[in-house]
Amino acid sequence: MTTGDTLLELQDIDIALMRNKNTLDTMPGVRELAKKRAQYRTLRAEAQKLLGARKDLEIEIADLEARRTHTEDMVTETQTGAQNLTDYRAVQDFETRLSDLGKELDKIDFALAKKRPELDEAQKQERKVLAYMKKFEAAFKAETAQVREHAGDLLSEREKLEKRRENLAGALPADVVERYERARKQFKGLAVEKLVGNHPTVCRIALQPSSMGDLKHAGSITECPYCHRMLVLESSSDSEE
Numbered sequence: 001m002t003t004g005d006t007l008l009e010l011q012d013i014d015i016a017l018m019r020n021k022n023t024l025d026t027m028p029g030v031r032e033l034a035k036k037r038a039q040y041r042t043l044r045a046e047a048q049k050l051l052g053a054r055k056d057l058e059i060e061i062a063d064l065e066a067r068r069t070h071t072e073d074m075v076t077e078t079q080t081g082a083q084n085l086t087d088y089r090a091v092q093d094f095e096t097r098l099s100d101l102g103k104e105l106d107k108i109d110f111a112l113a114k115k116r117p118e119l120d121e122a123q124k125q126e127r128k129v130l131a132y133m134k135k136f137e138a139a140f141k142a143e144t145a146q147v148r149e150h151a152g153d154l155l156s157e158r159e160k161l162e163k164r165r166e167n168l169a170g171a172l173p174a175d176v177v178e179r180y181e182r183a184r185k186q187f188k189g190l191a192v193e194k195l196v197g198n199h200p201t202v203c204r205i206a207l208q209p210s211s212m213g214d215l216k217h218a219g220s221i222t223e224c225p226y227c228h229r230m231l232v233l234e235s236s237s238d239s240e241e
Ligand SMILES: [Zn+2]
Pocket: 193, 200, 202, 203, 204, 205, 224, 225, 226, 227, 228, 229
């Protein structure tokens, strides 16, 4: 293979690599999966918040129920202790104490009547989100497997192309690679053309006989006088390497 042929193949490989990257980047599944991953994170955060709220309510209700039991015990205790009261003031104190405990019980019951339905609602919401997450996880897993399979082909193709590219670039003189890299940026990929007859393959502007004469003295890789891409001269393939 001549330097020109190697250069042309290097360009073909680079174009194939660009296509491969493009296909991978724009694969519909890839973007969808990224979106779904973000959605899942939001769901998980929501479930975490609901779990926290539910636990808070459970603790509050347990506290209220403990307070209620304790207050009831105190009512019993007060009543037992008051059975033999005769002193007027002591009876009055007893009644005040009992009334206070009754008010405390009312307060606790009022709070419980408010908190219990709140807990029911929190549990319902939490179950709903957890069930949705489970379904979401199953769908996500299936889609990920599908996309991986498809992307896998593209990734192994990319690996092969990259290996070939390394070999080709290694076989070329450093200054040619350098020129090529510069031209590749400038011409967005299509940096090299080949002279067929008196037509360069990319810009296709017929070279004048005078230019053709100049090219005879150029090396195997020169520059197109029109578009300034790297120009591989067809004749070089017989004379070099
Ligand atoms: Zn040209």
